[in-house]
Amino acid sequence: MPWVIAAYAVTGIALVGYALQLRAARRAALRDLQRRS
Amino acid sequence: MVSAAVMLSVIGALAWLLWLARDIGERIATTRWVGGVALALVPVWLWLVAYYAPIEAAQGIIQKIFYVHIPAIIPTYFGFFLSALGGALYLRTRDDRWDQLAVAGAEVGVVFCSLMLVVGPIWAKPAWGHWWVWDLRLTTTLMLWFIYVAYLFLRSFAFGSDTAKTFTAVYGIAGIAAIPFVYFAVDLAQGSTMHPSNPTREGLPPEMGRAVGVGMINFIWIFAWLVAKRLELAALHAHALVASRARSA
Amino acid sequence: MSGPSVALEVFAKDLRLDLRSRDRIGHMAVFALLVVALLSIVLPTSKTERLSWSPALLWVVMLFTSLLGLARAFQSETEEGALALLVQAPVDRGWIFVGKAGASLVALIGVELWAASLFTVFLDVDWSEGALACAAAGLLGALGLAAVGTLLSALSVGVRFREFLLPVLLFPLVLPILVFASSITADALAGRDVSAQLWWTFSLYDWVFALIGYFVFDYVLED
Numbered sequence: 001m002p003w004v005i006a007a008y009a010v011t012g013i014a015l016v017g018y019a020l021q022l023r024a025a026r027r028a029a030l031r032d033l034q035r036r037s
Numbered sequence: 038m039v040s041a042a043v044m045l046s047v048i049g050a051l052a053w054l055l056w057l058a059r060d061i062g063e064r065i066a067t068t069r070w071v072g073g074v075a076l077a078l079v080p081v082w083l084w085l086v087a088y089y090a091p092i093e094a095a096q097g098i099i100q101k102i103f104y105v106h107i108p109a110i111i112p113t114y115f116g117f118f119l120s121a122l123g124g125a126l127y128l129r130t131r132d133d134r135w136d137q138l139a140v141a142g143a144e145v146g147v148v149f150c151s152l153m154l155v156v157g158p159i160w161a162k163p164a165w166g167h168w169w170v171w172d173l174r175l176t177t178t179l180m181l182w183f184i185y186v187a188y189l190f191l192r193s194f195a196f197g198s199d200t201a202k203t204f205t206a207v208y209g210i211a212g213i214a215a216i217p218f219v220y221f222a223v224d225l226a227q228g229s230t231m232h233p234s235n236p237t238r239e240g241l242p243p244e245m246g247r248a249v250g251v252g253m254i255n256f257i258w259i260f261a262w263l264v265a266k267r268l269e270l271a272a273l274h275a276h277a278l279v280a281s282r283a284r285s286a
Numbered sequence: 287m288s289g290p291s292v293a294l295e296v297f298a299k300d301l302r303l304d305l306r307s308r309d310r311i312g313h314m315a316v317f318a319l320l321v322v323a324l325l326s327i328v329l330p331t332s333k334t335e336r337l338s339w340s341p342a343l344l345w346v347v348m349l350f351t352s353l354l355g356l357a358r359a360f361q362s363e364t365e366e367g368a369l370a371l372l373v374q375a376p377v378d379r380g381w382i383f384v385g386k387a388g389a390s391l392v393a394l395i396g397v398e399l400w401a402a403s404l405f406t407v408f409l410d411v412d413w414s415e416g417a418l419a420c421a422a423a424g425l426l427g428a429l430g431l432a433a434v435g436t437l438l439s440a441l442s443v444g445v446r447f448r449e450f451l452l453p454v455l456l457f458p459l460v461l462p463i464l465v466f467a468s469s470i471t472a473d474a475l476a477g478r479d480v481s482a483q484l485w486w487t488f489s490l491y492d493w494v495f496a497l498i499g500y501f502v503f504d505y506v507l508e509d
């Protein structure tokens with residue numbers, strides 16, 4: 001049973017983590033753009 | 038009927054992403070809808086996994102990992118396909134938008150590929166006693182991962198210049214051309230396989246089939262949404278580059 | 287200036303360079319010798335065990351040795367000038383690929399023959415049992431390595447960490463070569479028949495990557 005939880009948890013964390021990372025990078029890029037323009 | 042829905046999702050996602058790539062700036066708003074659908078499907082899928090799908094006789098509750106492992110397959114290959122397609126289109130048209138699609142496909146694809154390589158062993162250990170087996174599916178997924186990683190290394194080491202775009206486009210094409218041969222080679226090398234044979238061919242109980250199907254559809258749209266977000270990021274980076282060049286010019 | 291003649295010129299120039307300086311060939315030969323010697327010391331001594339590992343081992347040795355040669359494929363200084371001239375020729379730049387790959391092919395075949403003899407000397411491997419099949423596998427393998435290797439060598443020119451990148455790019459793509467060639471060799475040595483499907487697939491692989499290399503080189507050399 002813990003294995004099942006682990007599998008779904010890993011998946012969730014990976015996908016959410018990646019999405020969050022994208023969001024952070026997006027914000028950084030937007031700030032960067034505003035700085036340059 | 039579920040498999041038809043899965044195929045429609047693949048085609049739909051592909052069409053949307055291709056459309057999106059051509060004008061990500063204006064069309065990014067549509068991402069909200071896709072994100073909403075993907076998010077809404079998650080509890081549906083989880084409920085199906087937990088309550089609707091029966092517990093399998095042989096493996097017990099462990100078998101439930103199946104419903105999170107299998108849906109990752111399509112995005113893994115989808116990412117590769119996008120990468121190769123984007124690369125080929127970039128070579129033809131020299132249009133940066135296709136290169137951005139290629140990179141987005143590769144990055145999101147490698148996430149799902151890595152997931153498969155992690156979740157697979159999490160399933161294998163309790164179910165069959167080994168963390169890893171050199172069977173056909175697992176081995177080819179590992180090779181796919183290596184090709185992905187090589188692509189991303191090439192990209193990062195070539196500094197994102199125009200050369201990098203050309204080189205990675207070529208490698209993406211070479212990579213996808215190699216995959217069927219890798220599959221054949223691994224099959225040849227392994228002889229027998231320990232991986233459970235494709236359950237749908239063996240006759241999966243319809244409840245299980247539907248749960249997997251919904252999972253697949255769910256993951257396809259999550260994948261598509263992530264690619265869209267990554268595309269947006271790539272476009273922003275490109276603008277920053279243009280802006281800084283304009284200023285220094 | 288026609289395409290094939292450009293290819294021939296590139297091919298001949300590279301070969302001449304190889305034979306005159308003996309850098310590339312010499313280094314590959316010594317490296318292969320070193321690896322086979324090491325392996326001979328380390329491997330279990332029973333003949334049947336050695337025979338079962340030898341085909342695969344031969345191709346692993348080939349793989350690592352070819353890395354040495356392939357890294358050089360676009361390296362020489364005169365390269366810059368000569369290549370720039372060639373690139374301006376009004377022919378398909380794919381022919382340059384053909385020439386380069388051809389030169390690598392010759393080098394690889396040389397290394398292969400050398401490595402095979404080393405295996406005979408050090409590991410008592412008798413290739414005569416299925417000599418024709420082994421030779422054919424060797425040729426197909428060399429062709430594949432030359433095609434994919436030349437392409438990837440060009441893809442990593444001027445890129446950082448090339449010593450790391452080239453193997454990382456190469457190995458996944460040439461796994462089929464390793465498997466096909468060692469499988470055929472193992473079958474041949476054991477006196478088994480090699481399936482026609484395997485021959486066809488192996489040849490197809492070489493053909494596919496030769497084509498890819500040819501058609502894609504136009505884009506690769508634009509820089």
